[in-house]
Amino acid sequence: MAKHYIGLSGRNRSGKDTVAHVITQLAEPRRTDMIRTSDSLNVILSEYLKIPMSRENQQALSTGIRTEFGQDIMVRGAKRRACASIADIVIINGIRLLGDVALLSSLPGFLLVCVDAPAKVRYQRMVKANERPGDALKTWDQFLAEDSQECEQSLDKVAEHAHVVLDNSRENNNHSHLIRQVTEYILPRL
Numbered sequence: 001m002a003k004h005y006i007g008l009s010g011r012n013r014s015g016k017d018t019v020a021h022v023i024t025q026l027a028e029p030r031r032t033d034m035i036r037t038s039d040s041l042n043v044i045l046s047e048y049l050k051i052p053m054s055r056e057n058q059q060a061l062s063t064g065i066r067t068e069f070g071q072d073i074m075v076r077g078a079k080r081r082a083c084a085s086i087a088d089i090v091i092i093n094g095i096r097l098l099g100d101v102a103l104l105s106s107l108p109g110f111l112l113v114c115v116d117a118p119a120k121v122r123y124q125r126m127v128k129a130n131e132r133p134g135d136a137l138k139t140w141d142q143f144l145a146e147d148s149q150e151c152e153q154s155l156d157k158v159a160e161h162a163h164v165v166l167d168n169s170r171e172n173n174n175h176s177h178l179i180r181q182v183t184e185y186i187l188p189r190l
Contacts, residue, residue, distance in 0.1 A: 004190045005082060005107040009095040009158045010115035011147060012055065013122040013129070015168035015178070019115050020091045022178050026187060033087035037074045037094035038062070052133040059149050075100040079107070089190060097154050101161050111189055114162035117169050119147060124171065163189075 006023065008016045024032040036042075041061050045053045066073055075095070082090040095101060095112065104110050117125075123143045130136035138146075146152070159165060164185045170177055 002109060003087075004089045005104065005110045006089065006091045006186070007095040007101070007104050007110065007112045008091060008093045008115060009112065009155060009162065010168075011117070011119075011122060011152060011155055013125040014115040014117045015125075015166075016093050016115050018168070018175060019113065019166060019178060019182065020093055022175060022182050023089070023091060023186060026179065026182055027089055027190065030088040030190075031086070032089040032091060033082075033085040034091040034093055035078050035081050035085070037078045037092065037096070037100070039081075040074065040077055041065075054133050055135075055146055059146070071097055072099045072103050075103055079104060082107070095158060096152075098157055098161070101158055109189075111164065111186065112158075112162045113186065114159040114165045115168050116159070116165055117167075119144070121169055121171055122147075 008019060010016050020032075020034045024034070038058060041058050042053050044061060045051055045057055051057055062074065070076075075092075075097070078092050078094075082092055092104065095104065101112060104112075123138075123140060126135050126143065127138065128136075164181075166178065166181045166185070168178060
């Protein structure tokens with residue numbers, strides 16, 4: 001069976017992790033593996049620097065590393081890990097730049113999936129999940145400021161190159177709409 005690569009793109013709290021989980025469940029018994037482009041950032045922040053894995057810290061570290069080592073450094077590491085994976089389906093979560101798309105497009109059967117949700121819905125999810133330090137306390141204006149950071153601005157251009165765009169605008173935790181979209185638009189390509 002051929003190995004498949006799925007790149008997930010989308011703004012903060014759009015539902016990329018949820019889509020990865022839905023794909024993983026629906027693709028059984030095939031083995032899946034999820035690799036985040038931010039994995040290396042989180043290791044540096046938490047294990048080496050011992051500072052919080054906040055969105056602000058991730059963005060600052062990402063900008064510094066990409067400035068010094070090239071805009072595609074994060075995705076190059078993710079691609080290397082994806083190619084080494086023994087899974088049948090490898091999900092690369094966090095595609096943010098057009099250069100990322102160009103680099104990953106060389107993978108056989110690469111499928112770029114964009115997950116989309118309105119800003120208000122994403123803000124509510126962020127506050128409710130409180131996944132990173134300070135998320136529950138962020139104001140709407142702070143959220144919008146983060147959403148307009150340098151590494152977020154290119155996501156609209158990446159979405160233009162997506163093979164599939166999934167609508168994740170529902171505010172509840174019922175994922176039947178995502179299950180239907182994954183079943184209709186993604187699984188037939190695997």
